[in-house]
Amino acid sequence: MEQRVNIPEAIHGGIVRDAKNRMPEEGFCHSLAGFFKVLGDTTRVRILLALALSEMCVADIACLLGMTQSAISHQLRVLRQARLVKARRMGKISLYSLDDEHVESIVAEGAKHLSHGDRR
Amino acid sequence: MEQRVNIPEAIHGGIVRDAKNRMPEEGFCHSLAGFFKVLGDTTRVRILLALALSEMCVADIACLLGMTQSAISHQLRVLRQARLVKARRMGKISLYSLDDEHVESIVAEGAKHLSHGDRR
DNA sequence: TGAATGTATGAACAACTATTCATATAATCG
DNA sequence: CGATTATATGAATAGTTGTTCATACATTCA
Structure with a gap:
């Protein structure tokens, strides 16, 4: 170009x-x-915050967030590619969890900035 | 809907x-x-990393990044609204700098995740 | 094996976004 | 004042992205 x-x-x-x-x-x-x-996407943030509570399968996350299985599965792929979540197969179920402890500290750092903004 | x-x-x-x-x-x-x-935008990340080095005016950032003044100004507005940068006027020049120390620690946390991914 | 269930994925579409272009605002200087 | 310079901003557009729909893949079980 x-x-x-x-x-x-x-x-x-x-x-x-x-x-x-x-x-x-x-x-x-x-x-x-x-x-x-x-x-930078609400759905993906919600998925991460959910997985911070507990390992979950795709259907559970979809139910929890009130979204379709397909939408969640697509976003889980993005999160997996970014190494933010990992999956383990148990039979026909895929159990997702946070990939490492970093994820929570990054989210916490972001939340800190938000509350900082509120204070002014 | x-x-x-x-x-x-x-x-x-x-x-x-x-x-x-x-x-x-x-x-x-x-x-x-x-x-x-x-x-989540390369231009805005580059602006933040530039301002981490030194306070700069709009034209300086545009020159440094090889982009138009308009593009930089638009992105600076986004960064200002997110309270990531702040501006102070000196005559006809606007000098931009990082809004607080948080910004650098968030960026550092992100970089940590990247290098973590490399290691596997 | 065939039915049922859980998950993954490709295509399409609507919504959003970053840049460009043109122009407006603001400040300095002659 | 008018000219010049630095920045800001609105509109248009090209590119990107999240969800849906349909369907494929994978696993279990009868």
């Missing part, structure tokens, strides 16, 4: 030059945003 | 009933997802 947009000159050249050297690479920024994007 | 979707029965009624009592309310889930959604 061709770039014909008009990028402005920096006003503080020194700061920009320095920042250019110290900025993380694009790939990292992209991955980081991709990770947060997964957390 | 009418709900005519077919919600499945729970398979493990006890677990679901218990979870229904302990789940955070919808509003909280929605706010939390909304917050992460703001972090």
Whole structure:
């Protein structure tokens, strides 16, 4: 794709030059945003908060959240690909749980920011 | 809007009933997802990482990221509304910076998850 | 084996979003 | 004042995404 947009000159050249050297690479920024994007959906957040309470199968989550099995299954796939949840098969049932302890601390960190905003 | 979707029965009624009592309310889930959604865009992540290095004006960020002033300004508004960045006017220049220390710890927590995934 | 049940998935569509373009606002300086 | 510069913003658009519907896959059981 061709770039014909008009990028402005920096006003503080020194700061920009320095920042250019110290900025993380694009790939990292992209991955980081991709990770947060997964957390940026109400249904997926609710699934994670549910799994923080207990391991559950797809039908249980669907019932709990009042959504279809298909919708939940699609979102579980997104969460699995992001390594936020993991599944184990027990017969015809798939039991989902949080993939690691990180998940809860990230959610907690986000919640902290929300309550911080309320306080002002 | 009418709900005519077919919600499945729970398979493990006890677990679901218990979870229904302990789940955070919808509003909280929605706010939390909304917050992460703001972090779920590469441009906004790059802006935050840039401002973690130094306070900058709009034109500087645009130059640093190789994007138009307009695109940056639009995203800064989103970040401002989410209380992730703040601005102070110095004459005709708007200087942006991270709103609080939380921002960096949230980003760091996300990065931790990414590197965790790499390790397997 | 065939029926029943739980889960996964592809396609389609509606809703949302990030960027661009044009233009408005705001501040400085001659 | 008018010109210039920095930023903000509304409208349009192209690209993305979450849910639904239909259906496939997988497992159990009679």
